[in-house]
Amino acid sequence: MTQLTRPALPRVPALRVLEYHLVGYRRTWRAGAFSSFLLPTLTVLGFGVGVGAYIDRGVGGVSYLEWIVGGLLASTALQVAVAESTWPVFGNLQWQKIYFGQRSSPLRVGDIVAGHLAFVLFRVLTSVIAFLLVTGVLGALRSPWAVLTVPVAALLALAVAAPTFAYAASVDSDSWLAMLFRFAVIPMTLFAGVFFPVESLPLGLRWLAYVTPLWHAVDLCRAAVLGVAPYWSVVGHLAYLAAWAAGGWLLARRVFARRLVV
Amino acid sequence: MxxxxxxxxxxxxxxxxxxxxxxxxxxxxxxxxxxxxxxxxxxxxxxxxxxxxxxxxxxxxxxxxxxxxxxxxxxxxxxxxxxxxxxxxxxxxxxxxxxxxxxxxxxxxxxxxxxxxxxxxxxxxxxxxxxxxxxxxxxxxxxxxxxxxxxxxxxxxxxxxxxxxxxxxxxxxxxxxxxxxxxxxxxxxxxxxxxxxxxxxxxxxxxxxxxxxxxxxxxxxxxxERHSTREVVELRFAADSQEAFAGKLTGLGERVEVLPDRILVYVPDGDAAVAEVAALGLHPTNVLVRRSSLEDVFLHLTGRTLVD
Amino acid sequence: MVTLVLPRLVDVSAASRRSASVTERNVAALKSVYWLLLVSGFVEPLLYLLSIGVGVGALIGDLTLPGGEVVTYATFVAPAMLASSAMTGALAETTFNFFGKLKYMKLYDGVIATPVQPFEIALGELAWAMLRGSAYSAAFLVVMVAMDLTTPARALAAFPAAVLVGFAFGALGMAISTFMRSWQDFDLMSSAQFVLFLFSGTFVPAEAYPTVLRWLVEATPLYRAVHLIRGLTVGTTDWGWLLDVLYLLVVMAAGLLIASRRMSRLLYK
Missing domain, CATH: 3.40.50.300 (P-loop containing nucleotide triphosphate hydrolases)
Incomplete structure (x- = not known):
């Protein structure tokens, strides 16, 4: 009798997975909070204020500090999203085997991926909101439109985290994760318009920058912080980021299914 | 040397x-x-x-x-x-x-x-x-x-x-x-x-x-040779407690040890001891005669309680 | 006299041979992706140089140094990137990798059962970190010369300085690792590393900071390293470099001493 009444799955099973990750986070949040919030703030000071003092003309009519804040916010979202989708995902498959434990419960592969992605989103959002508060206090935000950077950062997070899930679940050595940072995350951060306008890149490289999801988020966030129209169409940016997220999701689910259902 | x-x-x-x-x-x-x-x-x-x-x-x-x-x-x-x-x-x-x-x-x-x-x-x-x-x-x-x-x-x-x-x-x-x-x-x-x-x-x-x-x-x-006898007889009785039977075995062999599931009797000659048990009117469900081993010495010297 | 000195000499050669065997193990372990990761390590400072030095440099234009020289921003930033990559390279090997071998792989538990002693392990690992770091430094200096950010003669002089910087941070990293409890502690360390990277006179002259902050900055090891290498590649003429060298030598000696002491305590239980 009891077997008939027991539900096969919890309601919104991915939320249970999110809950698992949040419980673990309760123990380790301090170190993480330090690196994902204080470091971007220091970057704002070091570059925006420090280096900015040497850029007399500013950039496009605004001070360097005001110009760089939107970009740093987007790159913070990128860094946190990728960091949370590389070693943790790889570790859950290879070292602690957490996913396999979840898999032997009624949870489906999609629930496991979605739950962990939701946790990544949580990490990104908390970092970005803290960043906004600090830069607001510093007076670096020119427009109230800056609040729109939060949903943009969320979309960017999904756009990079989902494909990174697929990547981290398919590599056989964690050295490949360090390679991802060296050859994708760091170059993107340095050349996709965060520190200087992409227009000053040679044409070929400029197109490479346009292809990265980061540039699209940088353009949107910068426009929101400055209260101006972005360089490119808003709908176009959002659609491009959504395409990365959707493609990444499908890929991640497929790779996870291959790894978890044997 | x-x-x-x-x-x-x-x-x-x-x-x-x-x-x-x-x-x-x-x-x-x-x-x-x-x-x-x-x-x-x-x-x-x-x-x-x-x-x-x-x-x-x-x-x-x-x-x-x-x-x-x-x-x-x-x-x-x-x-x-x-x-x-x-x-x-x-x-x-x-x-x-x-x-x-x-x-x-x-x-x-x-x-x-x-x-x-x-x-x-x-x-x-x-x-x-x-x-x-x-x-x-x-x-x-x-x-x-x-x-x-x-x-x-x-x-x-x-x-x-x-x-x-x-x-x-x-x-x-x-x-x-x-x-x-x-x-x-x-x-x-x-x-x-x-x-x-x-x-x-x-x-x-x-x-x-x-x-x-x-x-x-x-x-x-x-x-x-020093810490045990030549042979050991293991007796198992069909009862919850082996304790009750142990009392009747006193004097048999050099030493009698009672475990939760069986009784060990340390003797020089196992078969003789089994005959004595039968003569006492006891009927164990299980009898095993074996040579004494280092394990008996070890357990005798270091005790049976778990250490960790 | 001879009998007093000779055994020690023999001992020194045995010790260096045993240290070398520890380095050799790392060469044997070099394979597949890890190798790729190692070789590609030198691209990181190069990317920073191109992005901040050239990209942001275009917004800044020329910079007047405290000594009066006027240089391009890239010329100013390049030696700092060299110094911080020498730091990062050395730390990567002597913290993450060293800690993994010490605590997780229990590699040294096997090594100390042989004639190899803890300080020889420390020296061998440091030598390995230096081989790796020096290769990066050399490659970066070649790029600096190619981009006309320094002269070949100055680059030659800067190379041993970069090696010294690596040694100092390598020894420091090893000492720090022996105090680490878990991987979580490394989050703090890499944060500290990033703070040093941002504020050690790397991107703006330390003279730009308020006085108290400036003193603080000038006491950090990365500032001394940047100051030393910038002096050599750009050519400022004060005698401050002697202080830098002395400082880095002390850091190195202290790091090695603490590391081998602590390792003896951790391993010879």
Whole structure:
């Protein structure tokens, strides 16, 4: 009798997975909070204020500090999203085997991926909101439109985290994760318009920058912080980021299914 | 008799307030196979680490190969082979590289190291896995590789800390057989174990340790003679408590021990004792007569209560 | 006299041979992706140079140094990137990798059972970190010369300085690792590393900071490293470099001493 009444799955099973990750986070949040919030703030000071003092003309009519804040916010979202989708995902498959434990419960592969992605989103959002508060206090935000950077950062997070899930679940050595940072995350951060306008890149490289999801988020966030129209169409940016997220999701689910259902 | 290779007098090892080894005297001679027997926490591994010159004694005297382990550590270790309790093989290297790089730590020339690695892999039957990584190896294979690694410098003394713990029966027998061969080649073996069959199989002489002290010493045979009887009768009665029957057995044999599920009677002649039990009008559901083993000595000396 | 000196000489050669065997193990472990990761390590400072030095440099234009020289921003930033990559390279090997070998792989538990002693392990690992770091430094200096950010003669002089910087941070990293409890502690360390990277006179002259902050900055090891290398590649003429060298030598010696002491305590239980 009891077997008939027991539900096969919890309601919104991915939320249970999110809950698992949040419980673990309760123990380790301090170190993480330090690196994902204080470091971007220091970057704002070091570059925006420090280096900015040497850029007399500013950039496009605004001070360097005001110009760089939107970009740093987007790159913070990128860094946190990728960091949370590389070693943790790889570790859950290879070292602690957490996913396999979840898999032997009624949870489906999609629930496991979605739950962990939701946790990544949580990490990104908390970092970005803290960043906004600090830069607001510093007076670096020119427009109230800056609040729109939060949903943009969320979309960017999904756009990079989902494909990174697929990547981290398919590599056989964690050295490949360090390679991802060296050859994708760091170059993107340095050349996709965060520190200087992409227009000053040679044409070929400029197109490479346009292809990265980061540039699209940088353009949107910068426009929101400055209260101006972005360089490119808003709908176009959002659609491009959504395409990365959707493609990444499908890929991640497929790779996870291959790894978890044997 | 020649000078002993290992000589300890009043050897003590303390960790803070805890005394792991509490004043032991040990001598091991060349060509001997010597065993430290004892339950977990008896101080066996601490003793082995001191003999291996990687743990300075807290008090007492220790001479290894005629040298002082604190001052002459490198010179002594150059002539020791160590197989620690937990395999600490290098997971980033292949099976063969584990042996060749280890040989380099002893300053053995590369060419010699390669030749010796090949010989040793053959000796522990791992030649076919030479180029495999360490991780996928089974527990028994890893153990054999660790033993091979301990032989890479052609040591005078090989220290083996629980060489077969956790291995399946086939793997254990293979390890024993290899250790036998080493013994025949004249290598001095010092091992710790809590397997009685292992101690009986391999050791010429052994000490039983408990609570950091030596509680008995001698050859396996001598220990059995001294601390147990020739035979043991195991009686099982169809009742919840064996206690009730034990009272009726007093006076039978040298000693009667009551366990939750059976009664052990230590006697010189098992069959005679069984006849006496029947004469007393007792009808156990199960009777077993067996030779006394080192296990009986061990349990008698160190007690049956779990230590950890 | 001879009998007193000779055994020590023999001992030194044995010790260096044993240290070398520890380095050799790392060469044997070099394979597959890890190798790729290692080789590609030098691209990181190069990317920073191109992005901040050239990209942001275009917004800044020329910079007047406290000594009066006027240089391009890239010329100013390049030696700092060299110094911080020498730091990062050395730390990567002597913290993450060293800690993994010490605590997780239990590699040294096997090594100390041989004649190799803890300080020889420390030296061998440091030598390995230096081989790796020096290769990066050399490659970066070649790029600096190619981009006309320094002269070949100055680059030659800067190379040993970069090696010294690596040694100092390598020894420091090793000492720090022996105090680490878990991987989580490394989050703090890499954060500290990033703070040094941002504020050690790397991107703006330390003279730009308020006085108290400036003193603080000038006491940090990365500032001394940047100051030393910038002096050599750009050519400022004060004698401050002697202080830098002395400082880095002290850091190195202290790091090595603490590391081998701590390792003895951790390993010889």
């Amino acid at each position: 020649a000078q002993p290779l290992i000589q300890a007098r009043g050897l003590v090892k303390r960790f803070g307030d805890f005394t792991a080894v509490d004043g032991i005297d040990v001598e091991v001679c060349a060509g001997e196979a010597f065993g430290f027997l004892g339950p977990n926490g008896a101080g066996k591994s601490s003793t082995m680490r001191m003999v291996g010159c990687i743990s300075p004694p807290s008090a007492g005297q220790l001479r290894i190969l005629g040298m002082d382990p604190v001052r002459d550590g490198p010179a002594i270790r150059a002539r020791l082979g160590v197989c620690p309790q937990l395999d600490n093989l290098d997971p980033e290297l292949t099976v063969r590289e584990n042996l060749t790089t280890y040989a380099r730590y002893f300053g053995i020339p590369r060419r010699v190291a390669r030749a010796r690695a090949a010989e040793l892999l053959d000796f522990v039957q791992l030649s076919e896995r030479a180029d495999s990584k360490v991780e996928p190896l089974s527990g028994g294979m890893k153990r054999r590789l660790t033993i091979a690694r301990s032989l890479v410098n052609e040591p005078d003394i090989v220290l083996l800390d629980e060489p077969t713990t956790g291995l399946d029966p086939q793997a254990r027998h293979l390890v024993w057989e290899r250790l036998f061969r080493l013994k025949r080649q004249g290598v001095t073996l010092v091992l710790t174990t809590h397997y009685m069959d292992e101690a009986e199989q391999l050791c010429d002489r052994l000490v039983v340790m408990d609570g950091g002290r030596i509680v008995a010493e001698g050859s396996p045979r001598a220990l059995i």
